[in-house]
Amino acid sequence: MIPALQPGDTIAILATARKISYPEIEVAIHTFESWGLKVVLGQTIGASYNYFAGDDALRLQDLQQMLDDENIRAIICGRGGYGTTRIIDQVDFAKFQQHPKWLVGFSDVTALHSHIHNFGIQSVHAIMPLLFPKDGTAASIETLRKVLFGEELTYTVAPHELNRTGLGQGQLIGGNLSMLGTLTGTRSDCSTAGKILFLEDLDEYLYHIDRIMVHLDRSGKLEHLSGLIIGDMSDMKDTILPFGKTAHEIILEHTGKYNYPVCYGFPVGHEPLNLALVCGREAKLEVSEQGAVLRYT
Known part of the structure; x- marks a missing residue:
């Protein structure tokens, strides 16, 4: 450390x-x-x-x-x-x-x-x-x-209607969804298996979000997670012919077949409230009807 x-x-x-x-x-x-x-x-x-x-x-x-x-x-x-x-x-x-x-x-x-x-x-x-x-x-x-400065942090997040309850533990990794998509297959790509993945994005077309999620799923990045955290999807754009789903609904479609806990609405991303997350540190994600808690182990 x-x-x-x-x-x-x-x-x-x-x-x-x-x-x-x-x-x-x-x-x-x-x-x-x-x-x-x-x-x-x-x-x-x-x-x-x-x-x-x-x-x-x-x-x-x-x-x-x-x-x-x-x-x-x-x-x-x-x-x-x-x-x-x-x-x-x-x-x-x-x-x-x-x-x-x-x-x-x-x-x-x-x-x-x-x-x-x-x-x-x-x-x-x-x-x-x-x-x-x-x-x-x-x-x-x-x-x-x-x-x-090495002080302990535990984050508590309000309930979200799309959350999937459960308990997951593993290294915390992730970041910008579009960037993670472009890193696939490069030297900067990393395994997601057994880890808690967090995602956020800004100023993307909804069909781009869908395309990246399809790509991550086809690449095996979504199947073996221990947990998933969805941060801010800010200033999403649509085409003249509407895509028909929000960014959250797109993510739900491509991760709904899996069983790990999912937390939506976590304050991380391109908004003023962007909580610091330690990538690579062991963490525990607990999602319940009362909301979600992320703590380091």
């Missing part, structure tokens, strides 16, 4: 995908410093190459340097977007595997979570610096602080 952060530790903020400026992360920097942490910025902060935070070479160099620097105790991705998969196969994780550190982010950063899960290293799916100034994010930020 990665050691908890202590006041005085140094963390890094960088961007592996879409570009981001210093003013956009200033609130996050002050927040981290209020926790007693020292913050260094990668060369990708403020860099620009069309859509990206610098070209592939710069983003790769920045990530590699922070992974290899033993003085850096955590790497925080400033924002998501797209671009992590363009560089991930060129990253040398050898020193990182010898001296693991927290990797933090969500959305496009799902690629990093999945990739390093294959090394047996945990990571944190959580709010990113770009979103710190947004209204309603204080609870999300606090759960990130608790995870990084």
Whole structure:
């Protein structure tokens, strides 16, 4: 397990995908410093190459340097977007595997979570610096602080009409549904068997959600889960000819034939309340008529 952060530790903020400026992360920097942490910025902060935070070479160099620097105790991705998969196969994780550190982010950063899960290293799916100034994010930020500093967390979620009751236990994995679909069959793909999978997504057409769920099911990713957590499916879009089902109904269709517990409406994803989850940590999911409880074991 990665050691908890202590006041005085140094963390890094960088961007592996879409570009981001210093003013956009200033609130996050002050927040981290209020926790007693020292913050260094990668060369990708403020860099620009069309859509990206610098070209592939710069983003790769920045990530590699922070992974290899033993003085850096955590790497925080400033924002998501797209671009992590363009560089991930060129990253040398050898020193990182010898001296693991927290990797933090969500959305496009799902690629990093999945990739390093294959090394047996945990990571944190959580709010990113770009979103710190947004209204309603204080609870999300606090759960990130608790995870990084080793404090215990148990999450309780209200009942949902589509929930399937039961008890599941296993390593917690997952992230952005679209990203997980694109990782299938790559070096960043990981096994889901016996694990609790969590999913979230943003700004996708409903038929895209169906296509990805079909793909995951055909790939064997859904059959042998210990549990399933459905987070926010935000700003879903439809075509002129309606698809005819909501994102939740689509997921239910493709997982309804299995028997593991399913929790809908878990606050994780592209909304202000985005609870920090430790990918790769053993967890227990209990879904009952009273709601759902997720705790680490």
